[in-house]
Amino acid sequence: MNQMDTRLAKLARGGDRAAFAELVELYKDKIYHLAYRMLHNRHEAEEIVQETFLRVYTNLERYDEQQKFSTWIYRIGTNLCIDRLRKRKATYSLDAEIHDGEGNDWYATLASEDTAPDDQIVLSETQVQIRESIETLPEKYKAVVILRYLQDLSLQEISDVLKMPVTTIKTRLHRGRDFLRKKLEQIL
Structure with missing residues (x-):
């Protein structure tokens, strides 16, 4: 291509x-x-x-x-x-959109296994919490996390896109994951 x-x-x-x-x-x-x-x-x-x-x-x-x-x-x-x-300005709303253009939230692109309806409710709530946590990431980590995990770009591609060394991308990715982990540990 x-x-x-x-x-x-x-x-x-x-x-x-x-x-x-x-x-x-x-x-x-x-x-x-x-x-x-x-x-x-x-x-x-x-x-x-x-x-x-x-x-x-x-x-x-x-x-x-x-x-x-x-x-x-x-x-x-x-x-x-x-x-x-x-x-x-940072604004968060309980009514914020959580769906993409096709009517699915972006977690729907993740591989899923059939679960019981009760488990699906818990999973759905967890996905919303993960999404909301990603929204609260500091700007410098948010772009890297989205490009890596949601756009599936390689570290080198992210480096090229953001014009930063791969080592900086790795550091920001690591810190972004740590931020998300700590945030989710408080919630879940």
Whole structure:
């Protein structure tokens, strides 16, 4: 896919609108899910997708073909989300959305085993508590945890996206997990 992305980016840079439309098609859902998981708001996630592709389009000449296109576009999307989070004041609501665009909470993507209805209620409550705990992570850990565990990016890819050394990513991931563990020990 990397070579195809690079080829499409080159064509789009040369003015090929169909190539740019293909890039949008390939990445719009991935960027939406990234933004939704970071911001927990459908409307804001949709805005981030639009802003990401606007930035991609206006900066295509700056894309370095030696790096993966996916890394470049994830960096743009992630930075836009981080900027949005910084501008936002921390607000938590009992009515906050916990579902993705398909009507499932993001824990539904985890492998599950059939459980009794009572166990499912406990599991569901636990998932909500984990999600709420992730929302309370300090910003510098939150992006790393989401990119690693929810977007399934490798440590190197996260390093490329956030422009940080892999050792920093490992440290933030470790500290983010510790933060979550301590928070969940208090709750569960």
